[in-house]
Amino acid sequence: MPTYTVTINRQQRNIEADADTPLLWVLRDELQLVGTKFGCGIAQCGACTVHVNGSAVRSCSFPISAIGESKVTTIEGLSENGDHPVQQAWLEHDVAQCGYCQAGQIMSAAALLAQNANPDDAAINNAMSGNICRCGTYGRIKSAIKTAAKS
Structure with missing residues (x-):
């Protein structure tokens, strides 16, 4: 091996x-x-x-x-203290319900913001389209990304 x-x-x-x-x-x-x-x-x-x-x-x-x-x-390496702007925005917008998909959602959002500091709705939708949330928190996810972009 x-x-x-x-x-x-x-x-x-x-x-x-x-x-x-x-x-x-x-x-x-x-x-x-x-x-x-x-x-x-x-x-x-x-x-x-x-x-x-x-x-x-x-x-x-x-x-x-x-x-x-x-x-x-x-997700463990994104921020030592859980204070990455996306993680903070996730808490502020109370995004997680069951939470299962959230690490993947946060990592996709963080990658988006690293490449595009001020994404519009179309860019957010495109970047996040590969992440499924069975609880349907897509509106809160988008709001959290917009808040993190302002940080």
């Missing part, structure tokens, strides 16, 4: 895994970073979203062998 040296949440880690092992399972099973959730397993729901070099990526379909020199950030 090959060993991969990857940077996750600003820490270099050595991971022994098959080349096709999804990043999600490395995070959850090998590194105990369980904030990233398993949802559908086919990159359609967004619950497993992490950042790879700052871009939102579905970790359930991203093989460990594809990371190379890229830097991975999970």
Whole structure:
């Protein structure tokens, strides 16, 4: 089994895994970073979203062998104290209901704002379209993103 040296949440880690092992399972099973959730397993729901070099990526379909020199950030690494502007806006707007999808939602929103500091509704809709919220908090999600953009 090959060993991969990857940077996750600003820490270099050595991971022994098959080349096709999804990043999600490395995070959850090998590194105990369980904030990233398993949802559908086919990159359609967004619950497993992490950042790879700052871009939102579905970790359930991203093989460990594809990371190379890229830097991975999970919800645990977004902010040491939970004070990222998106996390703060999520609390202010009381976005979460069941909460299952929220780590993926927050990671997608943070990636959007890192690339577009002042997104309009169309940009928000486009960036968030791959994240499903079974509780239907889409209005609060959009409001929270707009609040975080002002921070």
